[in-house]
Amino acid sequence: MRFSLRKAALAAVPALALGAAGAAQAQSITIAVEAPITSVDPHFHNLSPNNGLADVIFGALVNYDERVRPQPGLAVSWRAVDDTTWEFRLRPSVRFHNGNPFTAEDVAFTLARVPTVPNSPSSFATFTRPIVGVEILDPLTIRFRTAAPYPLIVTDLASVRILNRATHEGATTEDFNSGRVAIGAGPYRLVAFRQGDRVELERFDGYWGERPAYQRATLRMITNNAARTAALLAGDVDAIAAVPTSDLARLRADQRFVISEADSVRLIYLALDHSRDANSPGIQDAEGRPITDRNPLRDVRVRRALSMAIDRAAISQRVMEGTSIPAGQFLPEGTYAYVPELRPTPFDLEGARRLLAEAGYPNGFRITLAGPNDRYVNDARIIQAIGQMWTRAGVRTAVEAMPWTAYVPRSDRQEFSAFLYGWGSASGEPSSPLRALVATFNRERGMGPSNRGRYSNPEVDRLLEEALRTVDDAARERILQQAIRVVFEDVGIIPIHIQKNIWAMRRGIAHVARADELTRPQDFRPAN
Amino acid sequence: MSTTTAPPPRVETPLRRFAAEFAESRIAVGGLVVFVLIALGALFAPWITPQNPYDLMQIDIMDGRQPPGTSGGAGFTFWLGTDDQGRDMFSAILYGLRISLLVGAGSALIAAMVGASLGLIAAYAGGRTDSAIMRLVDLQLSFPAILVALMILAFLGKGILNVVLALVIVEWAYYARTVRGSALVERRREYIEAAHCLALPTHRILFRHLLPNCLPPLIVVATMQVARAIALEATLSFLGLGVPITEPSLGLLIANGYQYMLSGHYWISFYPGIALLITIVSINLVGDHLRDVLNPRLKR
């Protein structure tokens, strides 16, 4: 009741919220996020909104900074003792929200709990599976043993939030959601979790790191784009995440609001059907008859022509309204293993036509371009724009946009010839897209799980495997760069652009925009 | 045919009487005229519009979101502006009207035929048949329209015919329930009993006697359902499940433009909205008056 009164008082003065910050305003912040947070349990569902909340309440051994670079978290340092042994030194005198001290025991407990969370629709066990042995040297030193050399252990551990053995032994997901054991070592503690509506948080004053600016924070889940913008305009919330590109110009022009943005680590790309030798499902010749003797997409000249026919600058300006960067590889400039000379393919309509003619399609052919209409920023608009561009180059394109839930099963059944997907490299380095998107599909070895076009290049596979065995960062970077060069010179996938992440907030608030799309209250503070 | 100067003795046919009664309301006639104009515009859209908005060759993303009155690269003026893909809104609206009318009227017509027949049969036959049909109606109505449509479209994929099918499945039950309701009452009336006494064949009693007397509520429902079908199609498009995105209906145009309402590109959603409004209002004006004319109980 106490809290509903407070909210009543706050909501009764929405107009005041836009004016000078009152005492209550400086103490609290309300942020609208774009996707529902489904659980407080940090090991239940590997889902971006949930991970964002986990970053607020809990802590991990390794943190990411806003550019997705690993930083010391609950571990102050780490080193590879040998190729298969890693030693982590833990941060001293860290306490959980309930006052329990943090020790190596808690790390061991957490690693044991992760694969055992019942009913998990997407487990965090992928991050802990490589660790085959845990050895506690002293309360603040722990060693992990892996079966094979595994350089990704550091970034993997950034996804595993640490729990407290004393508090969380036997805790269920429901216990977390009810708030009973929603106890971590993060900057905020949970006050209330109301599914589909909001999360109420209160600052944890015993937090080891930098103290967040706001005493109280509320995350409101407003999934509808227009409603989210309207909530900001009406002063119901102080900040919104994932600003719709169509509203950006208005918010930029409005003196009451400021924008924060960061280049993301999410690539939007087109996957192509590499698996069929002929009769690719969405492809016909120029007269509309199926092509029964070959698959044009198997010809690198055709793939290159399709990439050249895309005016990436126009998509960035007209469709994305400046919120994307034309891309020529998986990750943006400044990331690990970025290949400087690999530029976005320049738009060249004549060149595309020439290449098509050279490949034996002087009159072009027909293709169906598929994509979701509710997943990525402006996804359906992007494929329509590409449809226009390809049609001009002589490849008559039919565009098929559908909801994500219908799209994913169909693309998993390989029903499309050309289709749009996005890939967020959560770890900020390119081994994840290389492994998932372009490595040869292989169930046993866990390679190419999202390689829906079934691109396969032995050279890429060889380089990737070598990289995944190389613990030395500099040596691995060179091998990964080589793998990236091979993929994009062969046009294994057609990169379109890297998204930018955009937040908007009322003037007087400053925000550190993150590349990994997470919206966390500790990144906001009053501007001065 | 005969062009005699002296007025010939008028033969009082039901159709003539009906036309004369209908013509009494100037508003209804106006609605009919507007509707016919709209229908003609939709029908002849390819010859009227400067652009085929469904042909990816003819639209250019560089023309996107131009305000009304801008001259485009293609050599004509976008009198109503362009949408985000560079479609001329005037062309897109006329083409969209074709689809909306097809979807709305088509689904309402089919649903009315199916629903009314089943409703009549249920009311007339009674007993087991009645229960079976009405439980089917319950079954149908217990599914929220949106969810049924969503599932059907998830199964069948997008497409105009699939949307029509989904709308028919969603709507037939309303007609069945309505017709059965009034038929139940009508059935007890003297004229049906008289028809029974005359031993008229069942189908004749059903469709010549019972149906016309159930028409007024049927027409009320039908006019609403045409409007509803068009609006539901728009909602499905809003939820991402309507007609294909490259061939937008009026509803999809509104849904697309809806995202631009806060940013001041009002025309993308406003003009299709107006077109939708005029269409539905004209249909309803006609339907409204039709009901008065057709209602035997309002006969003087």
Next chain:
Amino acid sequence: MTVYLLRRLFQAFGVVVAMSVLVFVGVYGIGNPVDILISPDADQMERERAIRALGLDRPLWEQYVWFVANALQGDLGRSFAYNEPALQLILQRMPATLELAFAAMILAVAIGLPLGLYAGLHPHSPASKAIMAGSILGFSLPTFWVGLMLIMLFAVHLGWLPSNGRGATAEFLGVQWSFLTANGLAHLAMPAFNLALFKISLVIRLTRAGVREAMLMDYVKFARAKGLSPRRVTFVHVLKNILIPVVTVTGLELGGTIAFSVVTETVFSWPGMGKLIIDSINRLDRPVMVAYLMIIVLMFVVINLLVDILYTVLDPRVRIEGKAA
């Protein structure tokens, strides 16, 4: 009457069983939820583990048998996304939707009935024409579009009402309701009106049509001839007669309103069942979808039953037939 009721109950039960099969098969056919739920980072092994963990590797009939066995014990399955009982999730969200739907129905009758009555009694007055034109607008405009217009006008431009969400709540009968607080009412106003718009038009038109017909009926003519006051004729004889279709439709529409709140709840971020079902559809959270649909089915069956009974009570002609059958 008892036999009739028992038969209706039995039929209702049949409907529920048939629906459970349809719903289950229908929801099953949409797609594999693991494809949607799983993190893109997961490999093939993790995907297969998740499929097993959620019991999706079992044949459909087996899953259905399990579902029925559990449902008979009141367990409609656990949400894939929340890992909580689906029924509990829905019941948590139900008060929000119920208060929205009831507020909309109350608005619809409170606004629609008087306007419809007026339009029916004075069919040729300019005010009636305006009312009818307004009612046409009411069901011509797509709900989502009106919703955004309302937000634009009342929240963004005028700043009178909050743009979305549910307001402060207070406890009543062990449940949190927002209509008991001023802040809650402010949040409720726009979505309720948005949801009511279509129903208002419906009630206006039904009432007007009913009144116009009733005025020509012999019993009304007789009542007037008897010299009863127009007020009495209107409110006793006419109103009573037109209540039948209004009751039917209002009853039918209540369920429809609850189901249709999906759109309004999406636009206004109203944390009700409709929002839950849309979120669940978007991530193929099958247990929640099935549980939601089953609850809706039950609700409709009950509503239909009640409307049938009311019908029998209100319309003597149907009552006689019910007895005869």
